[in-house]
Amino acid sequence: MPDYIKYLQLPSPFVFHRGGRLYEAELQYETWGQLNPSADNAVLILTGLSPDSHACRHHKNDQPGWWEFMIGPGKAIDTDQFYVICASSLGSCKGSTGPASINPKNSRAYRFDFPDLCLQDVANSNVLLCRHLGIDRLHAIVGPSMGGxxxxxxxxxxxxxxxxxxxxxAGLASPPFSTAIRSLQREAIINDNNFNRGFYSREDWPIDGMKFARKIGMLSYRSAKEWNERFPRSLKKVPDHPFGIEFPVESYLEHHANRFIHQFDPICYLYLSRAMDWFDAYQYKPKTAPHNPLADINIESALILGTETDLLFPIDLQKQVSDLLDKASIDNRLYITDSIQGHDAFLVDEDTFSKLVADYLSATV
Incomplete structure (x- = not known):
């Protein structure tokens, strides 16, 4: 295990938003840069559903992180200036305690004995991490997708x-289309014969369910506009069997699905996917303005970013967040990009998103 990967032992018990409890739970995290003497230069990165704590490399021979272009010395989230923190989500299979972890009570994997997971629990575990690191107030929170x-x-x-x-x-809640997509993904996993009510093994892995779930996800992560440019219909091959892979776009989906099969534990995927659909910021009722869920968050400013081609979190959701911040008299900037990569644009449209984040963060210092 690389020495830059660290673990926080969460309070025992760690109490969940819906009432469950975890004992001896851990949070895997990584940090970059230095915390200054006043401990006011920390930036917390909150991940999407799939990534882990390795947001960027720690040295030139290290493996690239999932947001390599965004974080590092002299980059948009400048580790020469900021102390950057990123944890693998509680409930994932990326080093933090989740349904695939061993339950200390019986020395078996939690599986469906894992408590009902909400994004509030993921958030609270990150607050505990920050306080463990000596941080009482962050300079900034940065969250894409589920992290938003x-x-x-x-x-x-x-x-x-x-x-x-x-x-x-992101937005304040998942719209019905997004929930429908994730519901189909969960259904594909659960209905795989090898899923076996959660008692699958490495040898009998729900491969087909995970592949189909990933392919459904890829349809929603990118945009038809991008695919029209990348996959000309004229490029075909003879399939290996009747109705086998023939078109380039099918090969693309198959490639990404095969890469994903063993990268994520099926039950962990179910838990985090459902946590996204359960979250509804409007369930929170500020005392000062019960109809504005952002009325009391007490921040100085915000940057809200969306993309015209995003199917999962359409731009109306970002406009709604900006409007509520305006009503709460919180300074905010709203930018809707014309990136063609859909929901995944923040991961691949490097120039656009780097500049927007860099310009904003530099203005906050």
Whole structure:
């Protein structure tokens, strides 16, 4: 295990938003840069559903991170200036305690004995991590996709815990289309014969369910506009069997699905996927303005980013967040990009998103 991967032992018990409890739970995390003497230069990265704590490399021979272009010395989230923190989500299979972890009570994997997971729990575990690191108030929270909603949950439960907030490709709740997509993904996994009510093994893995779930996800992560440019219909091959892979776009989906099969534990995927669909910021009722779920988050400013081609979190959701921040008299900037990569634009449209985040963070210092 690389020495830059660290673990926080969470309080025992760690109490969940819906009442469950975990004992001896851990949170895997990584940090970059140095915390200054006043401990006010920390930036917390909240991940999407699939990534882990390795957001960027620690040295030139290290493996690239999932947001390599965004974080590092001299980059948009500048580790020469900021102390950057990123944890693998509680409930994932990426080093933090989740349904695939061993339950200390019986020395078996939790599976469906894992407590009901909400984004509020992911948020609270990150607050505990920050406090463990000596941070009482963050300079900024940066959250793309699921991380954007987790940031909302964090600020609602801990008003004023950050001065600034960057929400990317997210909203205050999942729209029905997004929930439908994730529901189909969960159904594909659960209905795989090898899923076996959660008692699958490495040898009898729900391969087909995980592949189909990933392919459904890829349809929603990218845009038809991008695929029209990348996959000309004229390029075909003779399939290996009747109705086998023939078109380039089919090969693309198959490649990404095969890469994903063993990268994520099926039950962990179910839990985090459902946590996204359960989250609804409007369930939080501020005392000062019950109809504005962002009324009391007590931040100085925010950057809200969306993309015209995003199917999962359409731009109306980002406009709604900006409007509510305006009503709460919170300074905010709203930018809707014309990136063609859909929901995944924040991961691949490097120039656009790097500049927007860099310009915003530089103005907050």
């Amino acid at each position: 909603m987790t940031g909302t949950a964090l600020l609602q439960q801990h008003p004023g815990f950050a001065r600034h907030w960057v929400q990317i490709a």
